[in-house]
Amino acid sequence: MLSIANLSKRHPHSARPVFSGLGLAVAAGEIVALVGESGVGKSTLLNCIAGLETADAGAILVGPQAKDIVRLDEAARAALRATGIGFVFQAFHVLPTLTVAQNVAVPLLLSGVAAREHAPRIESLLARVGLAGFGPRWPGTLSGGELQRVAIARALVHRPALILADEPTGNLDPRTADEILTLLLERVREEGASALIVTHSQHVAQSCDRILTLTPDGLQ
Numbered sequence: 001m002l003s004i005a006n007l008s009k010r011h012p013h014s015a016r017p018v019f020s021g022l023g024l025a026v027a028a029g030e031i032v033a034l035v036g037e038s039g040v041g042k043s044t045l046l047n048c049i050a051g052l053e054t055a056d057a058g059a060i061l062v063g064p065q066a067k068d069i070v071r072l073d074e075a076a077r078a079a080l081r082a083t084g085i086g087f088v089f090q091a092f093h094v095l096p097t098l099t100v101a102q103n104v105a106v107p108l109l110l111s112g113v114a115a116r117e118h119a120p121r122i123e124s125l126l127a128r129v130g131l132a133g134f135g136p137r138w139p140g141t142l143s144g145g146e147l148q149r150v151a152i153a154r155a156l157v158h159r160p161a162l163i164l165a166d167e168p169t170g171n172l173d174p175r176t177a178d179e180i181l182t183l184l185l186e187r188v189r190e191e192g193a194s195a196l197i198v199t200h201s202q203h204v205a206q207s208c209d210r211i212l213t214l215t216p217d218g219l220q
């Protein structure tokens with residue numbers, strides 16, 4: 001579902017590469033935890049996989065059709081992101097001027113899912129993340145944990161084959177963080193999706209199928 005070979009990335013104006021010659025494979029339905037010290041390049045790696053940043057060399061094959069996101073043009077990347085990838089960020093990125101239901105609907109609009117399917121899918125997914133009836137609410141009236149539940153629903157609603165989560169509970173208290181991550185893992189398993197989850201929680205990492213550590217020398 002995700003296959004990375006020989007990946008190298010150096011940020012502009014930076015003396016040394018964040019990583020070089022990196023390889024990684026995530027099987028269909030597999031959930032992998034990505035750990036490593038702050039600043040080692042975890043977010044850069046996830047952004048390259050999502051095509052939000054461009055790698056300098058190597059290949060990143062995404063989805064059942066194994067499209068190489070490094071080589072796609074911007075339009076093709078956006079299309080692959082819209083249909084094949086769900087992203088959960090640390091800072092939620094829930095849009096304050098859209099209702100909860102409208103936020104969750106964004107990937108459905110981007111991936112062209114038929115309009116009559118939107119409301120039933122959104123309602124059932126909100127219920128599955130513990131937010132039944134929250135559809136008409138404004139994000140400003142939700143707690144941090146509730147906002148991250150919205151972000152999880154939004155990452156899953158278009159049924160992507162690959163979920164990328166970058167410290168999805170870094171802004172939450174430990175008990176809420178644990179609850180939300182358990183929920184994310186359950187929903188990813190239920191959808192049969194693959195996932196790469198950046199986390200600092202040992203407990204969460206151990207609930208995943210495999211733990212990879214990113215170091216300055218590469219993945220271990």
Ligand SMILES: Nc1ncnc2c1ncn2[C@@H]1O[C@H](COP(=O)(O)OP(=O)(O)O)[C@@H](O)[C@H]1O
Pocket residue numbers: 011012014018036037038039040041042043044045
């Ligand atoms: N856009 C950028 N331009 C220059 N340097 C960057 C940029 N983004 C990240 N970096 C640097 O790349 C390194 C890896 O950052 P990051 O991927 O955010 O690490 P992590 O997510 O593991 O904490 C850091 O040294 C960071 O300062």
Ligand SMILES: [Mg+2]
Pocket residue numbers: 042043044166
């Ligand atoms: Mg990071």
